Amino acid sequence: xxxxxxxxxxxxxxxxxxxxxxxxxxxxxxxxxxxxxxxxxxxxxxxxxxxxxxxxxxxxxxxxxxxxxxxxxxxxxxxxxxxxxxxxxxxxxxxxxxxxxxxxxxxxxxxxxxxxxxxxxxxxxxxxxxxxxxxxxxxxxxxxxxxxxxxxxxxxxxxxxxxxxxxxxxxxxxxxxxxxxxxxxxxxxxxxxxxxxxxxxxxxxxxxxxxxxxxxxxxxxxxxxxxxxxxxxxxxxxxxxxxxxxxxxxxxxxxxxxxxxxxxxxxxxxxxxxxxxxxxxxxxxxxxxxxxxxxxxxxxxxxxxxxxxxxxxxxxxxxxxxxxxxxxxxxxxxxxxxxxxxxxxxxxxxx
Amino acid sequence: xxxxxxxxxxxxxxxxxxxxxxxxxxxxxxxxxxxxxxxxxxxxxxxxxxxxxxxxxxxxxxxxxxxxxxxxxxxxxxxxxxxxxxxxxxxxxxxxxxxxxxxxxxxxxxxxxxxxxxxxxxxxxxxxxxxxxxxxxxxxxxxxxxxxxxxxxxxxxxxxxxxxxxxxxxxxxxxxxxxxxxxxxxxxxxxxxxxxxxxxxxxxxxxxxxxxxxxxxxxxxxxxxxxxxxxxxxxxxxxxxxxxxxxxxxxxxxxxxxxxxxxxxxxxxxxxxxxxxxxxxxxxxxxxxxxxxxxxxxxxxxxxxxxxxxxxxxxxxxxxxxxxxxxxxxxxxxxxxxxxxxx
Numbered sequence: 028x029x030x031x032x033x034x035x036x037x038x039x040x041x042x043x044x045x046x047x048x049x050x051x052x053x054x055x056x057x058x059x060x061x062x063x064x065x066x067x068x069x070x071x072x073x074x075x076x077x078x079x080x081x082x083x084x085x086x087x088x089x090x091x092x093x094x095x096x097x098x099x100x101x102x103x104x105x106x107x108x109x110x111x112x113x114x115x116x117x118x119x120x121x122x123x124x125x126x127x128x129x130x131x132x133x134x135x136x137x138x139x140x141x142x143x144x145x146x147x148x149x150x151x152x153x154x155x156x157x158x159x160x161x162x163x164x165x166x167x168x169x170x171x172x173x174x175x176x177x178x179x180x181x182x183x184x185x186x187x188x189x190x191x192x193x194x195x196x197x198x199x200x201x202x203x204x205x206x207x208x209x210x211x212x213x214x215x216x217x218x219x220x221x222x223x224x225x226x227x228x229x230x231x232x233x234x235x236x237x238x239x240x241x242x243x244x245x246x247x248x249x250x251x252x253x254x255x256x257x258x259x260x261x262x263x264x265x266x267x268x269x270x271x272x273x274x275x276x277x278x279x280x281x282x283x284x285x286x287x288x289x290x291x292x293x294x295x296x297x298x299x300x301x302x303x304x305x306x307x308x309x310x311x312x313x314x315x316x317x318x319x320x321x322x323x324x325x326x327x328x329x330x331x332x333x334x335x336x337x338x339x340x341x342x343x344x345x346x347x348x349x350x351x352x353x354x355x356x357x358x359x360x361x362x363x364x365x366x367x368x369x370x371x372x373x374x375x376x377x378x
Numbered sequence: 379x380x381x382x383x384x385x386x387x388x389x390x391x392x393x394x395x396x397x398x399x400x401x402x403x404x405x406x407x408x409x410x411x412x413x414x415x416x417x418x419x420x421x422x423x424x425x426x427x428x429x430x431x432x433x434x435x436x437x438x439x440x441x442x443x444x445x446x447x448x449x450x451x452x453x454x455x456x457x458x459x460x461x462x463x464x465x466x467x468x469x470x471x472x473x474x475x476x477x478x479x480x481x482x483x484x485x486x487x488x489x490x491x492x493x494x495x496x497x498x499x500x501x502x503x504x505x506x507x508x509x510x511x512x513x514x515x516x517x518x519x520x521x522x523x524x525x526x527x528x529x530x531x532x533x534x535x536x537x538x539x540x541x542x543x544x545x546x547x548x549x550x551x552x553x554x555x556x557x558x559x560x561x562x563x564x565x566x567x568x569x570x571x572x573x574x575x576x577x578x579x580x581x582x583x584x585x586x587x588x589x590x591x592x593x594x595x596x597x598x599x600x601x602x603x604x605x606x607x608x609x610x611x612x613x614x615x616x617x618x619x620x621x622x623x624x625x626x627x628x629x630x631x632x633x634x635x636x637x638x639x640x641x642x643x644x645x646x647x648x649x650x651x652x653x654x655x656x657x658x659x660x661x662x663x664x665x666x667x668x669x670x671x672x673x674x675x676x677x678x679x680x681x682x683x684x685x686x687x688x689x690x691x692x693x694x695x696x697x698x699x700x701x702x703x704x705x706x707x708x709x710x711x712x713x714x715x716x717x718x719x720x721x
């Protein structure tokens with residue numbers, strides 16, 4: 028009944044200023060990272076901000092320090108039981124009261140002027156369903172810091188026909204990690220079904236981005252207003268086993284997008300075909316698969332997942348036997364022979 | 379059996395949007411009248427503006443009732459998903475705000491599902507009430523006994539879409555929360571209206587279905603003429619069909635369930651086409667589709683009908699070779715024709 032309490036609060040003027048909901052879903056995050064992202068959220072100067080932290084039943088006590096923070100803007104919620112990643116994001120999204128909302132993964136953090144800048148961007152582009160910004164990328168392993176999309180990408184506004192071209196490409200620098208620091212109009216978010224999943228387990232942002240452009244364009248701000256942490260299981264990330272899963276997810280997102288009536292209409296206007304990204308993704312994942320094989324991962328599930336994914340992706344342009352050929356015994360022995368002979372060499376050279 | 383496993387917490391979710399007052403009261407009161415000891419009732423109001431909100435708040439005094447509201451008005455399936463995400467129970471049930479339960483509903487069905495750990499959901503027989511004329515009728519043949527339906531067999535029936543067993547299965551069904559959340563629930567596949575169809579397929583990948591042959595719930599059948607707020611569904615159903623088909627195609631567990639059940643994608647699509655031809659009515663009457671809706675219907679039909687022809691890269695050269703051959707022969711024919719018919 029949050030809505031009820033707000034209506035009685037005379038301080039909130041919905042017409043004048045948008046109320047922004049910043050949603051931070053967290054699960055077993057390193058406390059150091061999580062604290063950093065909470066502090067960056069609290070440092071935003073805008074008065075009409077609510078910060079929703081959703082704790083997916085963490086077991087490492089990373090949310091304990093929150094009870095020491097007495098900030099009225101902070102709200103801690105908890106799903107009824109541990110949810111899958113996407114579901115947890117969707118659950119947290121349902122609690123946003125703001126006219127604008129933003130999702131902040133708990134290992135990333137914002138610049139102090141993020142909200143003001145992004146609000147100005149959305150104000151400038153009233154037709155935009157959401158705005159996203161450049162990021163500063165922090166690679167934990169090497170300690171390297173760089174701009175994610177550099178100056179080659181100027182600030183601009185994409186109509187949805189233009190946006191489908193970059194959001195339909197999936198894994199590329201134009202839109203990867205766009206969700207960090209993106210400010211979304213909640214009307215478009217809820218109309219598009221928000222963080223709904225088209226059977227997706229991990230790459231919910233790909234779905235969400237495509238869903239949002241049904242309801243408006245996209246604004247891009249080239250200043251780096253958020254920080255993005257790149258780290259893997261080697262540094263203790265809790266769910267880094269993603270490559271096979273992400274592969275399957277993208278395959279599902281493409282099929283969903285190809286069959287969505289509104290997206291089809293937009294794609295038709297833009298003369299954009301998802302077949303191209305299907306082919307592109309197949310090649311991409313084939314390379315990733317080869318890399319995995321060379322790395323000698325004797326993980327059956329990864330192999331199965333990759334093959335299943337390739338099968339889905341190749342529908343419509345590659346015959347089926349091409350993808351099941353990897354299971355045939357002579358091919359398996361041949362690849363393992365090549366792997367033993369040349370694997371390391373190829374890997375150090377090309378991958 | 380100790381008392382803990384005998385009486386797990388059950389959450390009954392009632393999503394409400396602009397419901398008729400008497401239907402709504404009947405629904406909520408029938409759930410409050412359940413004598414099951416460990417019960418939580420979540421009533422979620424999707425920003426109704428016809429006074430439903432006030433009626434719901436009248437029940438706030440009961441300690442079992444929790445009243446919630448989404449931040450803004452949500453599409454129907456999204457709203458159901460929102461409401462279920464608040465549930466704390468080990469077992470879940472979703473009750474449409476125009477349906478109502480018989481007094482012994484939970485007491486009868488809960489022990490059944492507890493005694494079959496292999497079932498991911500249990501659903502009872504139900505009584506249909508036709509608002510027009512007031513006829514009552516059992517939804518399923520009462521001769522069908524209480525039974526555990528294996529997932530393959532259940533899948534066969536679900537995929538018919540209008541199956542005798544699985545139409546309206548969600549009314550009064552008890553779902554295991556862990557299975558519900560594992561397959562990401564009713565908003566799966568981004569459907570707008572027909573969330574129960576992909577939900578049942580997803581649940582069947584996790585376990586079997588348990589049918590309880592007792593009429594424990596009532597389902598009201600009424601249309602736009604009686605004042606139901608979302609009577610016009612054709613376009614939405616068709617669009618959902620297209621989405622569901624696409625997603626079955628790409629979801630490996632569901633796909634393998636369908637294959638085991640003997641439904642190839644092609645067969646499912648043919649079935650969907652058949653159904654849509656039965657259902658749609660393009661005539662522009664009082665309840666018929668508006669021109670904009672008609673456009674959407676035709677568009678989704680076009681997608682359903684469009685078989686993807688795959689000139690796979692290996693057969694393509696054969697085709698181009700044939701083409702080239704035809705061109706050569708074509709010239710040859712001309713020469714032959716000229717000789718035959720000298721003009």
